[in-house]
Amino acid sequence: MKQHIAGFLILLMGLFVLFSCTKKYPDQTQMDLAIGGDGCTSCHMNTDLLKEVATPQEDTEGDAGEG
Amino acid sequence: MVSIKESFLSTSHGKLGCTACHFGNAKAKTKEEAHVDDFVASPSMQPDVYCEGCHAEITNDHNGSLHKNLDGYYKRIEKRLGYDISGDEMIVGEFNKECGKCHASCGQCHVSRPVSVKGGFLDGHTFQREPTMKDNCTACHGSRVGAEFFGENEGMRADVHWIPNVKRCVFCHDGNSMHSSTDGATHRYEDQDMTRCEDCHMDDKEANEYHLTHWKDDGGLSCQVCHSQDYKNCNSCHTGGAGITGSSYMDFKIAKNPIKTDYRNYDVVTVRHIPISRDTYTSWGITDLPNYNVEPTWKYATPHNIQRWTARTDTTGSTACYEKCHNSDYYLTLEDLFEEEVDANKDYVLTRNDN
Numbered sequence: 001m002k003q004h005i006a007g008f009l010i011l012l013m014g015l016f017v018l019f020s021c022t023k024k025y026p027d028q029t030q031m032d033l034a035i036g037g038d039g040c041t042s043c044h045m046n047t048d049l050l051k052e053v054a055t056p057q058e059d060t061e062g063d064a065g066e067g
Numbered sequence: 068m069v070s071i072k073e074s075f076l077s078t079s080h081g082k083l084g085c086t087a088c089h090f091g092n093a094k095a096k097t098k099e100e101a102h103v104d105d106f107v108a109s110p111s112m113q114p115d116v117y118c119e120g121c122h123a124e125i126t127n128d129h130n131g132s133l134h135k136n137l138d139g140y141y142k143r144i145e146k147r148l149g150y151d152i153s154g155d156e157m158i159v160g161e162f163n164k165e166c167g168k169c170h171a172s173c174g175q176c177h178v179s180r181p182v183s184v185k186g187g188f189l190d191g192h193t194f195q196r197e198p199t200m201k202d203n204c205t206a207c208h209g210s211r212v213g214a215e216f217f218g219e220n221e222g223m224r225a226d227v228h229w230i231p232n233v234k235r236c237v238f239c240h241d242g243n244s245m246h247s248s249t250d251g252a253t254h255r256y257e258d259q260d261m262t263r264c265e266d267c268h269m270d271d272k273e274a275n276e277y278h279l280t281h282w283k284d285d286g287g288l289s290c291q292v293c294h295s296q297d298y299k300n301c302n303s304c305h306t307g308g309a310g311i312t313g314s315s316y317m318d319f320k321i322a323k324n325p326i327k328t329d330y331r332n333y334d335v336v337t338v339r340h341i342p343i344s345r346d347t348y349t350s351w352g353i354t355d356l357p358n359y360n361v362e363p364t365w366k367y368a369t370p371h372n373i374q375r376w377t378a379r380t381d382t383t384g385s386t387a388c389y390e391k392c393h394n395s396d397y398y399l400t401l402e403d404l405f406e407e408e409v410d411a412n413k414d415y416v417l418t419r420n421d422n
Contacts, residue, residue: 039085039093039094040085040086040089040091040093040101041071041076041085043098043101044069044070044071044085045070045071045072045073047068047070050068050069050070051068053098054068054069057185057186
């Protein structure tokens with residue numbers, strides 16, 4: 001009986017550690033997978049797509065820089 | 068084009084997830100849907116909102132930094148105009164549009180190049196603890212300081228402190244001095260966090276007869292008077308895209324210290340001609356600067372092209388130690404001034420019998 005109780009407590013502690021130590025924020029690849037691969041990185045790591053949809057920067061006026 | 072590298076995702080910032088800082092819709096299928104109303108392209112333009120949570124001390128320091136508030140520019144405009152421009156939406160708008168390109172947000176030093184050179188990630192969105200010399204520091208401080216430091220001006224050597232991959236800008240200008248400015252400082256030379264030569268070189272104070280004569284606790288010469296090479300000066304810059312409409316030229320001039328304080332108490336310093344003119348801001352609707360003369364147009368300068376042996380310190384062939392310098396063309400005199408700038412500089416010029 002004591003062995004069963006001890007095993008149960010160890011299991012509880014294991015579950016506690018497992019769930020309490022998860023990251024506050026999922027890392028990026030997990031996040032993308034979780035949303036079916038349609039997250040930010042699926043576009044922002046696709047150079048060909050970015051070239052297609054990027055908004056060209058406006059020409060800046062005059063000299064740049066402080067010197 | 069915002070192209071991130073996979074390696075960024077495993078960094079501490081990458082692990083936060085894009086929307087933690089940029090908001091928007093991460094589940095969107097198109098760019099337009101993703102970049103919805105709450106999308107923030109440059110979070111660190113609002114460091115109090117997006118950076119302070121983890122970097123409170125630096126964010127707080129940065130609030131008073133000249134790199135952030137650009138007071139070095141802003142207050143000079145106010146001084147020459149003679150009034151507070153904060154209520155003038157047009158002038159402030161034009162200032163932000165043109166001068167604001169050099170506003171240094173956290174991201175513009177640690178993630179991407181500054182707006183003034185059209186941005187671009189340094190390394191696929193990975194945050195860099197130390198800004199890069201070429202893509203950050205000299206992206207803004209390039210035409211004069213950068214060119215001097217790297218020895219890019221014809222006939223001039225690089226600064227002795229420039230050792231590629233060993234001595235970079237941060238060797239002298241550490242994070243503390245770059246993130247903050249002394250309270251109330253409206254000019255870089257009022258910032259007492261800024262490094263000075265003496266911070267490292269005090270052991271050289273009595274190293275030779277020149278130092279004994281000119282390196283004084285109560286004045287004397289700034290180090291650059293002897294140890295700078297020729298440096299770039301510019302005339303007549305205009306807003307609205309015109310840029311430098313006058314000349315840009317190499318020269319070397321010394322004058323009475325126009326900003327003498329306890330912290331920078333040198334009697335004589337190197338001065339650089341700045342490209343201000345009475346009609347600099349015409350495109351902003353400012354046709355004259357009524358108080359043009361309250362600030363010198365030959366300004367205190369610390370050229371970044373230091374060498375031990377220069378045209379001043381190499382006395383080979385001289386009959387007397389002072390022959391190279393005293394009463395020389397290095398002196399800024401009344402004859403060097405344009406008519407319109409005499410009043411702005413007359414208190415700082417030297418005369419040839421000033422020793």
